[in-house]
Amino acid sequence: MAANLGDGNPEADGGPMRHIPVMLNEVLETLSPAPGKLILDGTFGAGGYTRAILSAGANVIALDRDPNAIAAGQAMVAEYAGRLNLIPSRFSQLAEHAPPEGLDGVVLDIGVSSMQIDEAERGFSFQKNGPLDMRMSASGVSAADVVNRAKAGDLARIFGFLGEEKQAGRIARAIEKRRASEPFATTRDLANLIESVNPRKAKDKIHPATRVFQGLRIFVNDELGELARALFAAERALKPGGRLVVVSFHSLEDRLVKRFFSDRSGKASGSRHLPMVEDKAAIFEPIGKGLLAATDEEARNNPRARSAKLRAAFRTAAPVGASDYSIFDLPDLASLEKMGA
Secondary structure (H helix, E strand, O other): OOOOOOOOOOOOOOOOOOOOOOOHHHHHHHHOOOOOOEEEEOOOOOOHHHHHHHHOOOEEEEEEOOHHHHHHOHHHHHHOOOOEEEEEOOHHHHHHHOOOOOEEEEEEEEOOOHHHHHOHHHOOOOOOOOEOOOOOOOOOOOHHHHHHHOOHHHHHHHHHHHOOOOOHHHHHHHHHHHHOOOOOOEHHHHHHHHHHHOOOOOOOOOOOOHHHHHHHHHHHOOHHHHHHHHHHHHHHHEEEEEEEEEEEOOHHHHHHHHHHHHHOOOOOOOOOOOOOOOOOOOOEEEEEEEEEEOOHHHHHHOHHHOOOEEEEEEEOOOOOOOOOHHHHOOOOOOOHHHHOO
């Protein structure tokens, strides 16, 4: 997902951004790739993590749901003949691609790639006018489908929760009114409507449409649901001692990762008003401090890293736990399937 909003991030503003792997040194130190190990990179993108892991001697299974990323990565597959298996797949399905003996590590960079933002025809950015699309997999329900079909109340929840937009209700009602006469088709068209409802102030660091576009992108690609499913999948796929490393860019993403590791820590929970819940066997144990942020130097050199957070833990020998999605407390938003009808 895009970097945290309100930090003046050019990527968040929709501008072009050269792809630089975020917190690469910290990822490698935490993941600990080495010859003989098998690491799964669930978010291949431009292959920054994958190349570094291969250079450290490990073999890699890499996934990406973006067909463009898969096509562009074939040169790396040929370069590392026999050591890189690049598969078109969502990272929520990572357990399906792991060998029976398990993985030594899983790394997830939960963000939209700079290449996707730079391609106007993908519809992720409003700085370059293009179709209102935003689909990472280039299939399924598009952002235009959502904007033109969802009820105003559903749009407001998407913008408000996923985009953290304070003017979500006003913007949703304005969209509903405008689309009655002319549906939205382009990124610039939607951005202009948002700016007319919520004009940009001189002190604002980001464009008024940024949060709405973020909420739409997260919803269209079911990014929070994908992350939740991927965490449970990694638990199933890692061998004892295997490491799970997740780099996130938004408070909603980081909250999911934090809750997952907390639930899998084995620590008792409860309150002074309720009986304590018995300790469970720890399925994951934190690596180091458990939470790392990018260095000041990296944040200066790579704006995308400014809000990056890395959480990591290693898999114990405890049995796989139940995939209880209630631990994430995800909201019940509109149905993508109905919008695609």
